[in-house]
Amino acid sequence: MKKAMSLFLALGMTAALLAGCGNNNSAPAASSGTAASTGGALSGTVSTNGSTSMEKVIGVLSEQFMADNSGVTVSYDPTGSGAGIEAVSNGTCDIGLASRGLKDSETGLTATTVALDGIAVIVNANSKVEDLTVDQIAQLFTGTVTDWSAVGGDAGAVACIGRESGSGTRDGFESITGTADACVLSQELTSTGAVIEAVKNNPSAIGYASLSAVEGQDGIKAVTVSGVACTEETVLDGSYAIQRPFVLVTKEGATLSAATQAFFDFATSTAANDLIRAAGAVPAAK
Incomplete structure (x- = not known):
């Protein structure tokens, strides 16, 4: 009787251990970059x-x-x-x-x-220029127009500030204004922030920058393009010409x-x- 009872208990313990092992293998941990199959957190x-x-x-x-x-x-x-x-x-x-x-x-x-992002055309905050057409912008950046007085500003040489080759902002600006490989730049800078700072510090400067980067900036202003301001609404409805x-x-x-x-x-x-x-x-x- 004692032998029979011992055998019964041993068999029971073995079954419990096997069941426990089966449960541990049913939900593997998630590997890096994957979610666990049981709905675990993404990693x-x-x-x-x-x-x-x-x-x-x-x-x-x-x-x-x-x-x-x-x-x-x-x-x-x-x-x-x-x-x-x-x-x-x-x-x-x-x-x-x-x-x-x-x-x-x-x-x-x-x-x-x-x-979608509007590319704002920016001038120094003290500039008299408020509005430009796409054609005037192209003329300024290609050096066809070299003095601000030709587009409503105070007399003085125009300093064009642009981005480096490979910049998406530059590519978008030049493709829309038809100035690819034709811009005459006073400075060619490697970031949007650098362009904004350069225009802020130069009363004769004009540049271009993402709408998202220009909003709320002191020392510069975005000109309207053919009377249309660069805003979310005008970018979305397509009325603002310079966007990407x-x-x-x-x-x-x-x-x-x-x-x-x-x-x-x-x-x-x-x-x-x-x-x-x-x-x-x-x-x-x-």
Whole structure:
């Protein structure tokens, strides 16, 4: 009887151990960049690289996404549109950021517009110039018009401030104004902030910068273009002439990590619209 009871207890303990092992194997931990199969928290990293003009937009989107997903880190490397497109093409970042559309030579990539941005034409706050046509802007930047008195300002030489080659802002501005490879610049700078500072510090300067970067800045003013101010409303309805897209660039055929896909989906959804507006851009999602 004692032997029978001992055997029964041993068999029972073995069954319990086997059941416990089975439960431990049924819910594996999520790997980096994936969500657990049982609905666990998202984790991993999302690397973005590119347009300096998208700093505010990508900043607010990243901040909110990381607040909602504490296991995810979203990084941003402000290298310029061309460098960001190259980075996603060669696999050194997850999402490229461009403030222009893809060129015909930039193949194997997909561009998704996340927002629209007006390119404000800015002058020093003390300038008498309030309004310019697209043609006048082109004449100023190509050196056809070299004195402010020709467009309603005080007499004095025009100093044109622009962005470096590869900048999405420069590409957008030049393509819209028809000044590609023809601008005569006093300074060629590598960031939107640098352009704003240069115009602020030079009474004779004219430059261009993202709407989101210009709003609220002292020492400069955005001129109207053919009577139309650069605002969210005029960018959205298309009445403001100088505007361009903010684009998320991904590699065709590449599978994004769960964290990257989740961030991409959030950024391009209507849930992000108020954040994009707060950053000074016009959301594209409807």
